[in-house]
Amino acid sequence: MAVLNEEQTMLRDMAREWTTNESPVTEWRKVRASGDPQAWDASVYATMAEMGWAGIIIPEEHGGSDFGWLSAGLVVEELGKTLTASPLIATTIAASAIVLGGSDAQKAEWLPKIASGEVVATLAVDESPRHAPSKIETTVSGGTISGTKKFVHEAHGAHLFVVAAKDGLYLVPSGDGVTLHDRKLADMRNHADVEFAGAAADKLTDGGDDLLDQVLDRARVLTACEMLGMAQQVFDTTLDYLKQRVQFSQVLSTFQALQHRMADLFADLALMRSAVEGGLQAIDAGFLTSQAATIAKAEANRVLHQLSREGIQLHGGIGMTDEYDVGFYLKRARVLESSFGSTGFLKDRYARLSDY
Numbered sequence: 001m002a003v004l005n006e007e008q009t010m011l012r013d014m015a016r017e018w019t020t021n022e023s024p025v026t027e028w029r030k031v032r033a034s035g036d037p038q039a040w041d042a043s044v045y046a047t048m049a050e051m052g053w054a055g056i057i058i059p060e061e062h063g064g065s066d067f068g069w070l071s072a073g074l075v076v077e078e079l080g081k082t083l084t085a086s087p088l089i090a091t092t093i094a095a096s097a098i099v100l101g102g103s104d105a106q107k108a109e110w111l112p113k114i115a116s117g118e119v120v121a122t123l124a125v126d127e128s129p130r131h132a133p134s135k136i137e138t139t140v141s142g143g144t145i146s147g148t149k150k151f152v153h154e155a156h157g158a159h160l161f162v163v164a165a166k167d168g169l170y171l172v173p174s175g176d177g178v179t180l181h182d183r184k185l186a187d188m189r190n191h192a193d194v195e196f197a198g199a200a201a202d203k204l205t206d207g208g209d210d211l212l213d214q215v216l217d218r219a220r221v222l223t224a225c226e227m228l229g230m231a232q233q234v235f236d237t238t239l240d241y242l243k244q245r246v247q248f249s250q251v252l253s254t255f256q257a258l259q260h261r262m263a264d265l266f267a268d269l270a271l272m273r274s275a276v277e278g279g280l281q282a283i284d285a286g287f288l289t290s291q292a293a294t295i296a297k298a299e300a301n302r303v304l305h306q307l308s309r310e311g312i313q314l315h316g317g318i319g320m321t322d323e324y325d326v327g328f329y330l331k332r333a334r335v336l337e338s339s340f341g342s343t344g345f346l347k348d349r350y351a352r353l354s355d356y
Contacts, residue, residue: 087190094121123215127150145163161173223297272300
């Protein structure tokens, strides 16, 4: 496990206490039941911003705390445990694009508003059902952008889109020329296809030719942090269930076969945590970021896929009922596994990074 300083420990504990008391899974059930395409509560996100979570990776001169990616990951992991629906991850990813590639004017215009929670932002990259950042057809001409992006997270309610075009990343405010088409996925969260037709676009010019790759690396690690929180919660919930469920006049946790399965999952969870925290630390250190981010997301995909399946199986038939929370984690897991790179994509990417 990563060694945390006093401030990071306090931040993690605050996030853990808040999610447990103010945003349990029952709150997600209420959001789901509302049927609102936005699928998150604006007042809840305002509270997150008041606690400083929206500005963790934003420099102090622009209203943030510049507390680093490990700190951001600690908060996101706790949100993942309770399936808290918010645009925090999407907005943090979009903010990183501005931090890395924005001009002084762009940073001054957008980062303070993001840090305060006034602006919600998201990243729009893919144009097909599969993650393929090398196959982008969106174009910009005369300061306006044209193209369609698929499966954009937190698009409903977003004030700013960071959009990948053929020649780089652009900032596109919501409004004229931006049309959203709702997408209903298994997790029932906020997704949309976004059509850009002559919308005003402002290019991010200071991040270098690999700006998109840098942003996607951060997106993969932060997504893996949510997946880590989910995996930990599924493990803990399943273990508690096995300790109290009686079958054949015995508590399930006394069966050696089930003990072995849980031991294997415990080991996998430890490997996942090591990979994800390693990815966060690599970003903060600026060392082998792409390799570490690829490993973090690939390992998160593998372990959460297995844990979410085992969680359902070890709960038995009731695991598939809406009465029990464990099914929500499986549905959210399948969406996140495909976000910013499937396991196959990531393995191929790591091989290319390593010149295999």
